Amino acid sequence: MEHARAELTLVGMVGIVDPPREEIPGVISTLRKAGIRIFMVTCDFVLTAEAIARECRIISNPSDRVHNVSYLRHGAAAEIPRPGHITSIVISGSELPMLSDHDWDQLCQYDEIVFARTTPEQKLRIVKEFQARENIVGMTGDGVNDAPSLKAADIGIALGSGSDIAIEASDMVLLDKFDGIVEAVEYGRVVFDNLKKTLWPVVTNVVFGLPQILSSFLMIIICCFTDCAAATMLEFEKAESDVLLRPPRRPKNERLVSWRLILQAYGFVGTLQTVCSFAISYWYLQRQGIPFSTLWLGFGATPHGMSSDTYTQRLNEASSIYFVNLVVMQWFNLMAVRTRRLSIFQMPPLFNKKTQNLYLFPAILFALLMTFFGSIFPRSRRL
Numbered sequence: 133m134e135h136a137r138a139e140l141t142l143v144g145m146v147g148i149v150d151p152p153r154e155e156i157p158g159v160i161s162t163l164r165k166a167g168i169r170i171f172m173v174t175c176d177f178v179l180t181a182e183a184i185a186r187e188c189r190i191i192s193n194p195s196d197r198v199h200n201v202s203y204l205r206h207g208a209a210a211e212i213p214r215p216g217h218i219t220s221i222v223i224s225g226s227e228l229p230m231l232s233d234h235d236w237d238q239l240c241q242y243d244e245i246v247f248a249r250t251t252p253e254q255k256l257r258i259v260k261e262f263q264a265r266e267n268i269v270g271m272t273g274d275g276v277n278d279a280p281s282l283k284a285a286d287i288g289i290a291l292g293s294g295s296d297i298a299i300e301a302s303d304m305v306l307l308d309k310f311d312g313i314v315e316a317v318e319y320g321r322v323v324f325d326n327l328k329k330t331l332w333p334v335v336t337n338v339v340f341g342l343p344q345i346l347s348s349f350l351m352i353i354i355c356c357f358t359d360c361a362a363a364t365m366l367e368f369e370k371a372e373s374d375v376l377l378r379p380p381r382r383p384k385n386e387r388l389v390s391w392r393l394i395l396q397a398y399g400f401v402g403t404l405q406t407v408c409s410f411a412i413s414y415w416y417l418q419r420q421g422i423p424f425s426t427l428w429l430g431f432g433a434t435p436h437g438m439s440s441d442t443y444t445q446r447l448n449e450a451s452s453i454y455f456v457n458l459v460v461m462q463w464f465n466l467m468a469v470r471t472r473r474l475s476i477f478q479m480p481p482l483f484n485k486k487t488q489n490l491y492l493f494p495a496i497l498f499a500l501l502m503t504f505f506g507s508i509f510p511r512s513r514r515l
Contacts, residue, residue, distance in 0.1 A: 167379025225250035
């Protein structure tokens with residue numbers, strides 16, 4: 133036996149390489165710019181996993197700056213967290229049982245993590261440990277052993293070529309390339325942003341935009357036609373240029389209708405529209421011989437020396453003025469809420485295919501026609 137081992141002749145060597153997909157480094161770079169941390173959870177050997185992670189750009193630090201479990205347990209407090217400093221760690225599945233809650237607290241703050249030699253149970257625990265620390269977890273996988281963690285994650289992402297069990301347990305299926313994840317993140321953020329934009333014109337007029345000077349018919353026109361048409365067209369807004377450059381939102385703190393939106397809609401825009409509309413309406417009544425002093429605490433009494441029909445006619449005209457002014461101001465509000473972070477010059481509504489929204493202008497024209505219908509035609513005033 134010893135003789136056989138000593139006199140062997142190397143005839144040839146075969147190496148098998150399973151390279152990462154070409155789009156993976158670009159996808160990881162884009163997601164990282166969007167504030168999303170990318171971790172690897174694999175069954176491969178530690179050195180193999182680290183080499184693949186480095187090739188995919190999941191790990192960007194050199195080998196001497198990649199931490200291990202010993203550093204995590206004994207030296208991590210000196211370096212985690214440090215703003216602007218990227219921290220990396222490679223940890224084996226056999227080392228996970230020895231981690232305490234404090235160790236997991238430190239581990240979940242790393243920017244780049246590779247979990248090697250992990251079992252399906254450990255994958256599931258990794259997902260739950262990150263979720264317990266208020267992290268939104270997305271999990272990708274294609275095997276039967278990935279199904280539990282795919283099901284437990286906030287969003288499970290399966291490969292179209294994966295097992296049926298993995299596809300059934302996931303929330304999203306990638307049919308072709310991994311850059312579909314980037315598109316999903318982008319469209320998700322665009323939908324959330326546009327939903328917020330559609331609420332602005334509507335929320336603005338719920339209270340401050342509907343004072344008693346408006347007739348019930350004009351209130352219906354505002355709620356059901358002019359505002360809703362414009363708000364609906366905001367759903368066709370393109371993504372803002374920084375949509376993939378900002379960090380993910382925190383669902384518990386950044387809701388669709390936030391205090392910031394309410395304060396800006398009611399406290400700023402709504403108040404401004406109300407004051408301007410009231411001012412121009414009462415200025416018109418003043419010009420028609422109905423001073424504000426006679427209306428204050430008048431409780432509907434007809435001013436001295438004016439017939440009831442004339443007084444009603446003047447109030448209807450003032451109501452129309454209020455209505456038209458409100459609709460026109462909403463046009464400017466509509467252009468303002470198109471971009472929640474950028475200037476209108478950075479995202480023009482016309483002459484730029486990447487940012488334009490041609491649906492807005494038919495909505496403005498429709499609001500103008502409804503304004504004429506509600507203010508000019510005598511029959512509409514009697515509805």
